[in-house]
Amino acid sequence: MNERELAIKSNIYRQRILKYIVGANAGHTGGSLSCIDILNVLYNYVLNVDPKNFGSPDRDRYIQSKGHCVEALFVVLADKGFFPESDLNTLCKYKSHYIGHPTRKVHGVEQNTGALGHGLPISVGTALAAKLDKKKFKVYTLLGDGELPEGSNWEAALTAAHYKLDNLCAIIDKNSLQITGSTADVCNTEPIDEKFESFGWAVQHVNGHSIKELKQAFGMLPLVKGKPNLIIAHTVKGNGVSFMENQVKWHHGVPDKVQYADAIKELESALSILR
Amino acid sequence: MSAIVNDQVINGKANLDVFSSTLQELAQSDRNILAVTSDSRGSGKLVPFGQKFPEQIIEIGIAEQNLVGVSAGLASAGKKVFAVSPACFLTARALEQIKNDVAYSDNPVKLIGISAGVSYGALGSTHHSLHDYAVLRAINNLIVVAPADNFETEQAIKLAAKLDKPIYIRFGKKPMPLLTNDESVAFEFGKGRVIAEGTDIALIATGETVYPALQAASILRDIHNINATVISMHTIKPLDVNLLKQVADTTRAIITVEEHSVYGGLGEACASFLLQKGHKKPFKILGIPDEYTVTGSQADILGHYNISEQGIAKTALELLNSK
Numbered sequence A: 001m002n003e004r005e006l007a008i009k010s011n012i013y014r015q016r017i018l019k020y021i022v023g024a025n026a027g028h029t030g031g032s033l034s035c036i037d038i039l040n041v042l043y044n045y046v047l048n049v050d051p052k053n054f055g056s057p058d059r060d061r062y063i064q065s066k067g068h069c070v071e072a073l074f075v076v077l078a079d080k081g082f083f084p085e086s087d088l089n090t091l092c093k094y095k096s097h098y099i100g101h102p103t104r105k106v107h108g109v110e111q112n113t114g115a116l117g118h119g120l121p122i123s124v125g126t127a128l129a130a131k132l133d134k135k136k137f138k139v140y141t142l143l144g145d146g147e148l149p150e151g152s153n154w155e156a157a158l159t160a161a162h163y164k165l166d167n168l169c170a171i172i173d174k175n176s177l178q179i180t181g182s183t184a185d186v187c188n189t190e191p192i193d194e195k196f197e198s199f200g201w202a203v204q205h206v207n208g209h210s211i212k213e214l215k216q217a218f219g220m221l222p223l224v225k226g227k228p229n230l231i232i233a234h235t236v237k238g239n240g241v242s243f244m245e246n247q248v249k250w251h252h253g254v255p256d257k258v259q260y261a262d263a264i265k266e267l268e269s270a271l272s273i274l275r
Numbered sequence B: 001m002s003a004i005v006n007d008q009v010i011n012g013k014a015n016l017d018v019f020s021s022t023l024q025e026l027a028q029s030d031r032n033i034l035a036v037t038s039d040s041r042g043s044g045k046l047v048p049f050g051q052k053f054p055e056q057i058i059e060i061g062i063a064e065q066n067l068v069g070v071s072a073g074l075a076s077a078g079k080k081v082f083a084v085s086p087a088c089f090l091t092a093r094a095l096e097q098i099k100n101d102v103a104y105s106d107n108p109v110k111l112i113g114i115s116a117g118v119s120y121g122a123l124g125s126t127h128h129s130l131h132d133y134a135v136l137r138a139i140n141n142l143i144v145v146a147p148a149d150n151f152e153t154e155q156a157i158k159l160a161a162k163l164d165k166p167i168y169i170r171f172g173k174k175p176m177p178l179l180t181n182d183e184s185v186a187f188e189f190g191k192g193r194v195i196a197e198g199t200d201i202a203l204i205a206t207g208e209t210v211y212p213a214l215q216a217a218s219i220l221r222d223i224h225n226i227n228a229t230v231i232s233m234h235t236i237k238p239l240d241v242n243l244l245k246q247v248a249d250t251t252r253a254i255i256t257v258e259e260h261s262v263y264g265g266l267g268e269a270c271a272s273f274l275l276q277k278g279h280k281k282p283f284k285i286l287g288i289p290d291e292y293t294v295t296g297s298q299a300d301i302l303g304h305y306n307i308s309e310q311g312i313a314k315t316a317l318e319l320l321n322s323k
């Protein structure tokens, strides 16, 4: 898929994210919109995963540490054919497997996540298993910038470097906001790049909404042989819907009817330009 | 049921040593067996394992949350992971990883809590695990086991290696005599073992408290002419409620014994079941009470709280006389 086609997909994914969040009357709107381009490039360009052979021991792994942005993941998995998109009409409904965080009850989900600071250690273990078995698959995990203060991330960062896991790629969806406000105000984690570098990681910055830069960065892996990879994706919370962008209230805000119509209108007009 | 009170002490090793030798035996023929440690290979008696199978031991360093998270990832990729760490740290520091990454995600990690209960004695409460049954019982999709002797330990480790489900196994480090050499008393997760039979009172114990319960049964029989049933309830969850019901029906009183808080462990699990079944006979939970634990060696502490041969026998007499 070329960049324009991927950009079109991102736009459609954004519309679907909003649709199902409105349907569920719940969801993490801002973060799903900030990470959707990353998920788009992963699932449509990078990952070797197949809904018909998802159990393959050689598949690439994607583990979403920032589990709360599950709507982005579900929309992409549906598009990839892991389950019918209509299943998402049950999102957050009684007895639905499609709940507010990823679970393995949903085809295509690797791990049950939701509590923060868990994706990286599990990914380290999975990448280590690949090294032990001399398998070629890679492990990708998406972290929010707000979850970096969880100490388990830093424990895992040490282990990843210790075992030279260059088959591991962590991506930080650096939208610089979290539920309380700016990450810099809540708990300043900068400089993230220098911290990870000092832990023995190779780090690459990208514009997390540039399909081109994301493709390039993933195409360069491993950034340095023998080092785990960190891609810091600079993103905008609520990206694609101007009135949601960089607004902390859209962390888990659900659009009302008018807001939803406005958002779709804006996305549709962007889509018509892409087409 | 044909077991009798065992008067002959058959000396054993520490269950920890048996864990280590059993794991070596398994690793010999299965390269997917991994020991994952948090600077705990020495206390886990895994130094020889590491020397023999350097490719099959993963050192994490002192980081228990990471130990469990990494173990979950390894297990999800097909490794048979024994995550080994002192029970006190493993089940408290890493509880969220146990709950989410192992149990909820259904990654079949074998969580091995070493030096459990008050094994660390005078090192104090930071190093005691008196909460592990309670917290782990409340987590769905997790089997909780405390083997009593070398036989149960070996069986538990071998069965765990084949099990495709999350499991927690805890044991201590003192030498444990064999409970019985009657090989018909098999070991199976979720099925208590009847070590001795009597109709006066049932002593339902778990882990390394089964042996003092068995000794107490000897005292009760020889000195007081009281016949006790002794059960090794090695699996705390799922509890063998069929055996529990049978024992409740055929004895006059029940004492549960555990190296754990009286809150939330074997005793309360039994009490909950029995009360809901309308059981009305005398019942007593022996464990560590809710207080700052008395200081001293493991033997001091267990003796202080009557989790001992003499203490269990005394408690039995009091319970039978209290009716």
Ligand SMILES: [Mg+2]
Pocket: A144, A145, A146, A173, A174, A175, A176, A177, A178
């Ligand atoms: Mg954020």
